[in-house]
Amino acid sequence: MENHILMLFLKKCSHLSSHKYYIILVENYIDIYQFTHFRKYLEEYQAARVQSDPEFTRTGICNMLGLPKTRSYFADVLRGKKVSPRMTAKFIEVLGLNKKAAKYFETMVKLDQAKTETARSAAMEELLHLHPNPQHILDSNTYEYYNHWYHSAMFAILDAMDVTDDLTPVQKRIFPKIPLGKIKDSLSLLEKLGLARKNESGFWKPTKESISSGPYNNAELIKQYQLQCFELSKQALITRPKMPTVMSTLTFSISNNAYKKLESELQEFKAKARRIISEDNEKANGVYQMNLHLFSNLDPEVKA
Structure with missing residues (x-):
């Protein structure tokens, strides 16, 4: 199926006369239902759209979001900045999402920003319910x-x-x-x-x-x-x-x-651990949990 689907719709521009409507040509550059992470979706959507829409740069998106004085907002969102409900609605407007896709986008945002395991689980369930083909994400069992x-x-x-x-x-x-x-x-x-x-x-x-x-x-x-x-x-x-x-x-x-x-050594250790487990011919008499954590306490240095 062709990825670039064109659709027309009428939009009232809030920053102009309330009586003026403009025909907006929106192109569905990528399928939102291929994603479960809204930041990844935003990143790939922007990269695809800017190819045919030169104004759709990261700075340009900030202008479209009503943030002309903040050039870095979109980039900050991609890096993990929290997105408020108001800005979520702004993103939906800029992306030109229909009602169903808009709800899917909102749910991806909730999933990413959930503060508790219960909230994350609920958001994931909602995402599965909204997806046109849930098995594309995962089998329910x-x-x-x-x-x-x-x-x-x-x-x-x-x-x-x-x-x-x-x-x-x-x-x-x-x-x-x-x-x-x-x-x-x-x-x-x-x-x-x-x-x-x-x-x-x-x-x-x-x-x-x-x-x-x-x-x-x-x-x-x-x-x-x-x-x-x-x-x-x-x-x-x-x-x-x-x-x-x-x-x-x-x-x-x-x-x-x-x-x-160090990362390479950890990968080798994991492979060795799997070999030890698979080659164990004696009867198992215990069940163990092993977690390996390696993460940074410093964010990457911002280059001027």
Whole structure:
């Protein structure tokens, strides 16, 4: 399908006479439904439109947003600046989005700027509801799997324990504690996804050695999942589970070249860890969570 779709609409220019209407030619340069991050959408939309609309520069967008004295606003938004509801409406006007696309854009903004996990989850659900083809973002069952940390834990537990239909032993041992009903729902989801089935002895066992996000590697979805995993680390640090834990932190200053080397070493370690896990032929008797964090305490230096 041709990406450049032309449409005409009437617009009343608020900064001119209230009785004057102008025919505006709007070009749908990129498909908004290919995105779940509004900043990425804005960046790619601007880059596409400026090719045929020379005035649609980052500075030009500031003028269109009613900010003629602020040349950097659009660039600041791309770098993470919060967008108010008023400016969200201004963006929608500049982009010429129809009602449905406008609501989708608003929801992307809510998703990006949500302050709590509950708010992020609600925004993601709304985004799925608004998308014309939700499976383009992710399969609903897959979304449910990554939406709660205990599903991946349950998948691993089935390998480490002999689990029957009586899930009480799992509920007694799982950390952190969750209601028995959620454990039952988790097992049902794993069965529905084809990730667990009963063996000849009547025990629920995983059908795969490992799981990858694969084609459903949606950045926002994985981000929500990782936030839950980080919270697990926090709880493990505070409550000290009975099994041994390794908790360490390190703050340091290094050059860009040293950072690249360190990042490469971490990738090699992850690959080695996966090999150790896959080559472990002994019966599993524990389920572990490992999170690696490497981030900067300094924003990039602004060049004059």
